[in-house]
Amino acid sequence: MTFRLNHDRFRDAVLELIRLASTDMSPDVVKAITMARDNEDAGSAAKSVLNVILQNITAAQDGSTPICQDTGTNIHYITIPVGVSMRAVEKAVIEATRLATAKAYLRPNSVDSVTGKNSGDNTGIMSPYFHFEEWDKPAIEIKLALKGGGSENVSGQYKLPDATLEAGRNMEGVYKCVVDMVFKAQGQGCAPGIMGVGIGGDRATSMIVAKKQLFRKLDDLNPDPDLASMEERLLQDLNKLGIGPMGFGGKTTALAVKIGKAHRLPASFFVSLAYMCWADRRRTMTYSEDEVRYD
Amino acid sequence: MIKINLPTDEAKIRSLKVGDEVSIDGIMVTGRDAAHSWMLDEKPDEIRELLKGSMIYHCGPVVDKKDGEWRFVAAGPTTSIREEPYQGPVMKEYGIRAAIGKGGMGAKTLAALKELGAVYLHAVGGAATILAQSVKKVHDVIRLEEFGVPEAMWVIEVEDFRAVVTMDSHGNSLHDTVKAKSEKIRNELLGL
Incomplete structure (x- = not known):
């Protein structure tokens, strides 16, 4: 079985992945924070902070804006079918990352370690970062984490x-x-x-x-x-x-x-x-x- | 909730105590590592007027430009301790009444707050969308080209910007208290 990678469709799908990661918190995390909030003492600073955090999660989801302004390092764990080009996948993901930055889902977060110059679009040396593995399924899986500084x-x-x-x-x-x-x-x-x-x-x-x-x-x-x-x-x-x-x-x-x-x-x-x-x-x-x- | 209008003065700031919740209105300026070393090393005059009696917000925002106007999209606090070597001297040089950030600062800054009549305010880290919503207008941006978006100094007008006093001008630090308590428990857990 051959897997054909449609560049534009794949890039747009990755852009949506980045938007979701940055603006729409996974339900299991929301659940854990909600339980923590309920467990803290009434009137405590801890409860108040967790309430602000939960309000922020809702506001970010509603407005499609980043949950946190430090949108972090984009770390990709990618699993591909046999025969799919890693370079083609990387190219599409990098394009999606640039688009996500232009759409303000991501902050420009990639800085030259010697000159201090920000590349402005979240790309640079080992940025974003990719781990590749291969499997037998006719699908590409991308696990994306935005890891704050x-x-x-x-x-x-x-x-x-x-x-x-x-x-x-x-x-x-x-x-x-x-x-x-x-x-x-x-x-x-x-x-x-x-x-x-x-x-x-x-x-x-x-x-x-x-x-x-x-x-x-x-x-x-x-x-x-x-x-x-x-x-x-x-x-x-x-x-x-x-x-x-x-x-x-x-x-x-x-x-x-x-x-x-x-x-x-x-x-x-x-x-x-x-x-x-x-x-x-x-x-x-x-x-x-x-x-x-x-x- | 204690209301603070910017610019503010020493008497108002000296009245604040650790644990007080504040709501800020007025014009403040963002500044991170590049801005702090610039202020300390070059002591630029162009920002004096802006900073006197105001606050410096440790924040590298996500911004958007529509019809030629900047807008804050996400703007929570960044880790403040990186400014520990600079904060006291910069506050003194420019008459800044508060640093706003997250994670707290060290002994050098705590001493400076006491000497100058200033406070450290803690905003909720990561609460970037709702903090950005309290930024009503971006008035200006300083050194955008040279420092980049996160490190540039953004001159912002805020309304009902919420934070908690975690270091006051009387030598008290919530961070020191929590650290001392947690250290005792850590030692018990580790059998040390």
């Missing part, structure tokens, strides 16, 4: 063992790393956050595993029982920290914890945290020759 700046990576945390090379050590990173982030990453955690890998793949967790539905269950119980324990304990929405104090510091693992070298044990702000903007498009679906 504030939350990216408080993301991090530890290596075990860690003497200052008295953390060893085991799951207890992983627990300590995550608690410490979220403590250090305070409200800076726009708490309450969604914590994508990657265990193992090398420095790069560890963070990729962490970031991939951010595409999971917030109310899903990890099929790995060890990781599932660690996710539950961390979520409960992170919310004991009392950092709260925006760091004003409160019961909700994390909305979810999602953990993935990769095999590691015997010599290395990395723990990576991809901290995602409450404005957890990610959408998935499944594009085939006869239909386009968004989730």
Whole structure:
């Protein structure tokens, strides 16, 4: 079976994917924020912040305007059928990114690291960013995350063992790393956050595993029982920290914890945290020759 | 809710305490990293009039231009701590009465707020669409070409712009309080 890529139709479908990601929050995230709001004490700053956040989500959806002005780094995880050109897909996505910037769904966010010059259209070296995989289905899937800078700046990576945390090379050590990173982030990453955690890998793949967790539905269950119980324990304990929405104090510091693992070298044990702000903007498009679906 | 009209003065700002919610009307100016280093290094005169008694908003907006007029589309606060080396000296140089941003600032800024009679105001991070709706008019933009859209200084007229005082002019910081409390719990959780 051959898959024919209609450039214009595909580019326009990607433009809609970007619009949805930037302006229309996924229902599972809205649900988690609503539950958090209901759980905070009446009259608290935490409740008031979460109410503003929910009002903002509705206003952004109504006006098709960005939920957050930091529309972030555009990260694409793309799966293509056999025989589809990665370069053709990249070209169409880059065109869609330029159009989305012109339509103010995205802020011009791509800056030359040496000269400081903003390219003005969200394109540049490794910008936007693509991960490609291949599958047997006659469809292209794009998972797009818009990852804001504030939350990216408080993301991090530890290596075990860690003497200052008295953390060893085991799951207890992983627990300590995550608690410490979220403590250090305070409200800076726009708490309450969604914590994508990657265990193992090398420095790069560890963070990729962490970031991939951010595409999971917030109310899903990890099929790995060890990781599932660690996710539950961390979520409960992170919310004991009392950092709260925006760091004003409160019961909700994390909305979810999602953990993935990769095999590691015997010599290395990395723990990576991809901290995602409450404005957890990610959408998935499944594009085939006869239909386009968004989730 | 405490109403503040810009430009404001020292007495009004000294009356504010951590936890107070404010609603701001008047003209303020956005400024991020490029603007702060420009103000500190070159001390440009063209912005003195604008900033005296006003506020600097740590924000890199999404903007749109229709019929030759700029409009704010999304404009929440950015992380303020990046301006920590600059904020105090810049406030002093230009007579700025508040910095508005998110995440709070450090000891150097807290000391400057006390000395100058200024405050740090926290807006809700990420609430970009509703904060942009309180921007009624874009009066001007400074250094757009050189700094780019997010880093340029946008001169904006706001109405009912909401924020919370999280650092006041009496040496109090909500961020320090929350950090100290959460550190105790972190140590218990880690068995340290």
